[in-house]
Amino acid sequence: MTHDDARARVRAFLIPQLAGRPLADSDDIFALGYVNSLFAMQLALFLEKEFGMSLGPEDMDFDNFRTVDGLVRLVTSKAAV
Amino acid sequence: MKHPNDALTRIELQSPVPEALAAEIERRLYFVSPEITGYELVVKDHEVHGMVLYSPEPLDHAALTAKVDYMVNNDVRKQRVTPARSVWTSPNRRAPQGDIFGLLAESGAVTEVGEGQVALGEPLLSLFTYFDKAVCDLLAEDFDAREYRYPTLIRTKALETAGYMKSFPQHLMFVTRLRNDLDVYRDFQDSYAGNGLDSGVLGSCGNVDYCLPPTMCYHTFQQYGGRTVEADRLHVVTSRGKSFRFEAAYSTTLERLWDFTIREIVFMGAREDVLNSRERFMRKVFAFVETLGMSGFCEVGNDPFFCGTDTSERIWSQRLLELKYELRLDVAPDRTIAVGSFNFHDDLFGKAFGIDHGANGPIRSGCVGFGLERLVYAFLCQYGLDSAEWPAQVRSAVVGS
Numbered sequence: 405m406t407h408d409d410a411r412a413r414v415r416a417f418l419i420p421q422l423a424g425r426p427l428a429d430s431d432d433i434f435a436l437g438y439v440n441s442l443f444a445m446q447l448a449l450f451l452e453k454e455f456g457m458s459l460g461p462e463d464m465d466f467d468n469f470r471t472v473d474g475l476v477r478l479v480t481s482k483a484a485v
Numbered sequence: 486m487k488h489p490n491d492a493l494t495r496i497e498l499q500s501p502v503p504e505a506l507a508a509e510i511e512r513r514l515y516f517v518s519p520e521i522t523g524y525e526l527v528v529k530d531h532e533v534h535g536m537v538l539y540s541p542e543p544l545d546h547a548a549l550t551a552k553v554d555y556m557v558n559n560d561v562r563k564q565r566v567t568p569a570r571s572v573w574t575s576p577n578r579r580a581p582q583g584d585i586f587g588l589l590a591e592s593g594a595v596t597e598v599g600e601g602q603v604a605l606g607e608p609l610l611s612l613f614t615y616f617d618k619a620v621c622d623l624l625a626e627d628f629d630a631r632e633y634r635y636p637t638l639i640r641t642k643a644l645e646t647a648g649y650m651k652s653f654p655q656h657l658m659f660v661t662r663l664r665n666d667l668d669v670y671r672d673f674q675d676s677y678a679g680n681g682l683d684s685g686v687l688g689s690c691g692n693v694d695y696c697l698p699p700t701m702c703y704h705t706f707q708q709y710g711g712r713t714v715e716a717d718r719l720h721v722v723t724s725r726g727k728s729f730r731f732e733a734a735y736s737t738t739l740e741r742l743w744d745f746t747i748r749e750i751v752f753m754g755a756r757e758d759v760l761n762s763r764e765r766f767m768r769k770v771f772a773f774v775e776t777l778g779m780s781g782f783c784e785v786g787n788d789p790f791f792c793g794t795d796t797s798e799r800i801w802s803q804r805l806l807e808l809k810y811e812l813r814l815d816v817a818p819d820r821t822i823a824v825g826s827f828n829f830h831d832d833l834f835g836k837a838f839g840i841d842h843g844a845n846g847p848i849r850s851g852c853v854g855f856g857l858e859r860l861v862y863a864f865l866c867q868y869g870l871d872s873a874e875w876p877a878q879v880r881s882a883v884v885g886s
Contacts, residue, residue: 460566461568
């Protein structure tokens with residue numbers, strides 16, 4: 405899986421939350437108010453289902469979830485293991 | 486509390502739960518059934534497989550198993566384990582002293598007057614005043630806070646607006662009264678004369694419009710509800726008041742009370758301002774604890790959400806996003822208690838209570854709360870009852886020398 409592939413799939417999942425608003429890969433979707441805190445759980449479930457991965461305690465760093473860059477980094481690092 | 490004659494009920498969970506979530510099970514067991522008076526978890530290979538529950542009388546095993554499984558499956562199992570994360574550790578190492586509560590009781594400084602209720606005398610009252618003033622002085626160094634004193638009762642509606650019913654039904658304490666109707670009073674007096682008082686009296690009440698407040702910040706949000714506050718500045722409100730949470734059998738000494746006192750500070754404003762204020766004030770508090778020479782740490786925490794449809798999600802997201810930090814101080818060689826918490830609510834209460842920040846939409850909020858009884862108790866556990874051993878700044882403020 406390439407970074408671009410992961411990025412496209414993550415962005416596709418986020419689109420309904422953006423309501424047409426812009427989102428840079430480094431933007432914090434929580435700080436921008438695009439999602440609330442409970443969305444973090446949806447993100448985790450999405451990653452596990454979409455990418456067939458299992459998230460463990462070592463992945464529970466907010467920096468992995470708050471930006472597209474963080475999500476892609478998490479997905480590709482897990483895939484590389 | 487276990488008793489030698491207690492009945493034992495052994496519960497095996499449907500499937501094991503990581504040991505890292507054991508505390509989340511423990512903090513809910515007494516709310517599963519009032520008959521439970523003690524428990525021991527069965528842990529093997531870093532997993533909780535079940536528990537032994539103690540009760541004065543034998544319990545229906547199947548019914549209790551179903552209730553425990555529901556609680557574990559709904560509130561705990563779906564939580565994702567997050568590593569413990571400390572944001573501050575005191576450089577001081579103080580060895581907590583022995584049975585401080587026993588010594589306080591012997592001296593008449595504390596008296597247990599009910600479940601989770603303790604009467605306080607000196608030196609606790611002066612220490613109470615000292616720590617409350619210390620917190621307010623720290624706040625005043627950086628913030629222009631408005632102080633309020635709130636009524637003891639709070640409208641149930643305010644708690645509903647805050648989502649308290651869905652989040653913490655186990656802690657609710659309603660305030661009721663006889664319905665103001667002559668027939669009700671006469672029936673009540675007749676019944677009381679014949680049978681005394683029992684829960685049947687609730688049929689003559691019927692109101693659910695007021696509760697005892699579980700914390701002070703709901704008062705503040707109710708007070709500011711429906712307002713548009715001035716934009717481009719932070720709004721800081723502080724208050725001190727009695728707070729009430731039903732704690733079932735978890736109540737113990739001054740560590741966990743049904744009836745206690747909170748000094749609370751609410752920050753309202755823009756997101757970054759609120760987050761920065763929480764951080765700045767938190768660091769001031771840590772420095773204060775260090776100057777007192779006390780030992781403890783501050784770590785990411787979570788609230789005891791109970792029995793809701795999204796309990797696990799809320800706990801996990803609270804920990805992941807670090808919405809809550811707890812300041813924990815040593816009270817025994819192997820035990821700490823949370824004496825304060827530093828919370829960020831984002832726009833939860835701004836939206837719920839309709840508090841706008843100029844034209845910028847709902848205010849973001851955060852709050853800091855100190856359990857003053859706990860703070861005083863932790864101090865005494867670490868320094869003992871002899872004021873000659875206390876730090877000079879405390880001694881001079883409390884005993885004048």
